[in-house]
Amino acid sequence: MGQRAKRKLRLISSVLAVLVFLSGCGQDFHKEGEQDDVISKDDSLTVVGVSQIGSESVWRTANTASIQNTFSKENGYFLIFDNARQKQENQIKALRSFISQQVDYIVFSPIVEDGWDTVLQEAKDAGIPVILMDRKVKVKDESLYTAWVGSDFAEEGQNAGRWLAGHLKEEGRAGEEINIVVLQGTNGSTSVIGRTEGFDSVAAQHDNWNILEQADADFTTAKGREEMKKMLHKYEDIDVVVSQNDDMTFGALEAIGEAGQSTGTDGGIILISFDATKSALEKVEQGIINVDIECNPEQGAYIEEVIRVLESGGQAEKEYFVSERVFTKKNVASVIGDRSY
Incomplete structure (x- = not known):
């Protein structure tokens, strides 16, 4: 019996044991048909365990959908x-x-x-390849994970900074003092670190850009609104808001509107967002958000490609970058209709 067959036998035995235990406790623990899927599962299926951060944003929901659609039974996987x-x-x-x-x-x-x-060493000792999705890890031994698939977050931050420099030049404001506040996501996450470093590297080239504050808004609408409200009370003159995801941007828009101020192309606060979800791109088209830096959540196919390489006995690359764009009012109309998230 091969290593994969042994793993699948252990998987089925473990799941069946849990099912027996839970049924004895009277628990309703599975969706309709789920138990039958486990029992009748074909040994040819590749078993993939996925741990998602959560469901804190529209982007994350789309990322999860990409994974679930890719690693389906129809495609040869047991997820x-x-x-x-x-x-x-x-x-x-x-x-x-x-x-x-x-x-x-x-x-x-x-x-x-x-x-x-520690836990990645346990996976390595068990001979299970680990693929990182979206965000990265800091480990002493990089052989503890096989590959990473995701966005170039530093490049995203630089794209935001480069766009702002070009926009200010077009508006004849390149030499003005520009006051900037930043809504950051989860402290210590790869996306926050990369986007912050990328944007800061461009800002450092402009002595007249003043980053007044960078606040942790946890990638959520509620926290984005809360932190934006605080900064509007704290600072009289905010020229630019950099919001590191669309959900925080929606919260910021609520706070800015409540304060009687405006954003976007009508001469209000310049609003830079990240993710490029459909609902945010609609606001770009309306001129409410100035620019949205795409962060592509559809990573399932990229991860499957890594698995295919490994299944064929090949050597996977250490990093796989997904393709991404920058959207303004000039080019956004061409993508909104086809946006799936």
Whole structure:
């Protein structure tokens, strides 16, 4: 019996044991038909354990959909999916569960970069390849994970900075003092680190750009509104808001509107957003958001490509970057109709 067949036998045995235990406790633990899928599962299916950060944003929901659509039974996969609900301890628990079930591959989007050495060493010792999705980890030994698939966050930040420099030049404001506030996402996450470093590297080239504050708004609409409201009270003159995802941008727009101010192309506060979800791109088209830097959530196909390379006995690259664009009112109309997220 091959290693994969052994893993699948252990997986089925583990799941069946849990099913027996839970049924004895009277728990309604699976969706209709789920138990039959487990029992009748074909050994030819590749078992993939996925730990997702949570469902904190429209982008994350689209990212999850991409994974679930790619790793379907019809495509030859048996997917075990876990929602960590924004807690690293939940992700570590999920990864250890995947290891104990001897899945074929582990895929996860790390909430923060630090604190993964031990559990990733456990996965390596078990011979299970780990593919990072969206965000990265800081580990002493990079062989603890096989590959990473995601966005070039530093490039995204630089794109935002370059766009702002060009916009100010077009508006005849290149030499003005420009006051900037930044709504950041989850502290310590790869996207925050990259976007911040990228934007700051461009800002450092402009002595007249003043970054007044960078506030943690946790990638959520509610926190974006809260932190924007605080900064509007704290600073009399804000020229630019850099919001590191669309959900925080929506919260910022609520706070700015409540303060009696405007944004966008009508001469109000310059609003820079990230992600490029459909609802945000509609606001770009309306001139409410000046620019939206795309962060592509549809990463399932890229991850599957890594698995195909490994399945064929090949050597995967360490990094795979997804394709992304920058959207303004000039070019956004061509993509809104086809946007799936």
